[in-house]
Amino acid sequence: MSSIESCYNLMDFRALARRRLPRMIFDYLDGGADDEVTLQRNLDSFGGYQLLPRVLRDVGEIDLSTTVQGQAVDLPVLLSPTGQTRMFHPDGERAVARAAAQAGTIYALSSVSSTSIEETAQASDGPKWFQIYVWRDREVIKEFIARSRQSHYQALCLTVDLAVTGNRERDLRNGLTFPTALNARTLLDILCHPRWLMRYLTTPKVEIANVGAANDGQANRDSLLAYISAQFDPTVTWADGAWMVDQWRGPFLIKGIATVEDAVRAVEIGASGIILSNHGGRQLDYAPAALDILPEVVAAVGGRTEILIDGGVRRGTDVIKALALGATAVMMGRPYLYALAAGGEAGVRRMFDLLQAEMRRDMALLGCRKISDLSPDMLRHLE
Numbered sequence: 207m208s209s210i211e212s213c214y215n216l217m218d219f220r221a222l223a224r225r226r227l228p229r230m231i232f233d234y235l236d237g238g239a240d241d242e243v244t245l246q247r248n249l250d251s252f253g254g255y256q257l258l259p260r261v262l263r264d265v266g267e268i269d270l271s272t273t274v275q276g277q278a279v280d281l282p283v284l285l286s287p288t289g290q291t292r293m294f295h296p297d298g299e300r301a302v303a304r305a306a307a308q309a310g311t312i313y314a315l316s317s318v319s320s321t322s323i324e325e326t327a328q329a330s331d332g333p334k335w336f337q338i339y340v341w342r343d344r345e346v347i348k349e350f351i352a353r354s355r356q357s358h359y360q361a362l363c364l365t366v367d368l369a370v371t372g373n374r375e376r377d378l379r380n381g382l383t384f385p386t387a388l389n390a391r392t393l394l395d396i397l398c399h400p401r402w403l404m405r406y407l408t409t410p411k412v413e414i415a416n417v418g419a420a421n422d423g424q425a426n427r428d429s430l431l432a433y434i435s436a437q438f439d440p441t442v443t444w445a446d447g448a449w450m451v452d453q454w455r456g457p458f459l460i461k462g463i464a465t466v467e468d469a470v471r472a473v474e475i476g477a478s479g480i481i482l483s484n485h486g487g488r489q490l491d492y493a494p495a496a497l498d499i500l501p502e503v504v505a506a507v508g509g510r511t512e513i514l515i516d517g518g519v520r521r522g523t524d525v526i527k528a529l530a531l532g533a534t535a536v537m538m539g540r541p542y543l544y545a546l547a548a549g550g551e552a553g554v555r556r557m558f559d560l561l562q563a564e565m566r567r568d569m570a571l572l573g574c575r576k577i578s579d580l581s582p583d584m585l586r587h588l589e
């Protein structure tokens with residue numbers, strides 16, 4: 207596999223990204239917390255269902271469009287927020303925003319993006335959400351809200367599963383720490399990726415584009431992520447969430463919900479959507495996969511809020527299973543980063559093309575013409 211044209215599914219981009227990126231960068235993208243049990247469970251959870259095809263139902267025209275938070279999208283697959291995207295390709299968030307717009311879907315920009323709210327807004331006219339981490343300095347939140355409004359972001363998404371950072375041991379081993387701890391192996395590895403290195407060195411330094419300089423004096427040899435997140439406030443509560451809902455007065459989602467109880471609380475504070483997520487297995491290991499808790503959350507709050515899931519979505523059939531169980535849409539993180547690392551904007555476009563083609567084919571084979579045709583009786587749960 208040497209180019210994006212030789213990628214035929216989303217995991218093929220992973221293989222290509224693995225070759226293109228220094229190991230330290232790839233592992234940061236790919237890895238999870240502790241023993242990566244949740245990371246693996248996210249992928250495996252989809253295997254717990256079979257699809258029951260219905261035949262002879264006229265599937266001549268397939269329509270993948272739907273509505274999420276009042277926004278029409280061409281595909282029920284949105285892009286999850288990911289920090290520091292330019293680490294993977296210098297075109298970073300701009301490239302991702304353009305590819306998402308072309309695919310007719312929503313891109314959620316991270317608080318800790320390497321391209322600002324405004325620059326990303328200008329990169330495409332596609333629909334966007336802004337994701338919020340809560341800085342110790344609460345003025346930052348007010349500013350984020352004002353800037354998101356000004357730049358016409360359609361929704362805010364408060365991420366609640368990063369009170370502190372997960373234990374990413376791959377990062378510690380690779381020296382992706384602050385300060386950086388390069389050894390002969392990691393240095394050699396970087397030098398063996400001259401194309402990545404040249405691009406990295408010849409574009410402006412990657413930084414947190416949305417806020418001023420990082421504070422210093424944090425714990426020594428923390429992972430880089432732990433260093434950055436030391437600026438986040440671990441004392442955030444539901445009351446702060448309610449305050450943000452009130453300030454924003456628009457579509458508001460809470461990302462990182464893992465239980466029915468918290469789903470109910472999210473509805474109570476006025477969230478118009480929740481994203482069942484374990485942060486791609488990067489935070490609490492042994493947290494459940496979103497797909498595993500989806501049915502109980504749908505039973506509890508379905509109809510009162512929109513329910514999205516992310517984590518481990520890699521195939522058209524994965525999307526179909528989540529929607530059949532009652533999700534409004536799914537989101538993806540790593541797949542678009544793999545595709546970006548593999549081929550920039552063209553890579554992410556190809557990723558969308560492949561996924562869309564898979565979904566069309568799968569819907570036809572399943573006997574469904576449109577998203578609203580999907581229902582739980584098309585699934586068979588394996589014990």
Ligand SMILES: Cc1cc2nc3c(=O)[nH]c(=O)nc-3n(C[C@H](O)[C@H](O)[C@H](O)COP(=O)(O)O)c2cc1C
Nearest residue numbers: 286287288289316365485486516517518538539540
């Ligand atoms: C490299 C990377 C960076 C991430 N950064 C953020 C972030 O800044 N904000 C956030 O809410 N989630 C972040 N996430 C979590 C994703 O939004 C999403 O929940 C996760 O990637 C979904 O799992 P998947 O990668 O299997 O699709 C990040 C994930 C990755 C892989």
Ligand SMILES: O=C(O)C(=O)c1ccccc1
Nearest residue numbers: 289290318431434435488
């Ligand atoms: O890596 C992550 O999962 C993440 O959420 C993050 C948080 C702060 C900075 C960069 C990424």
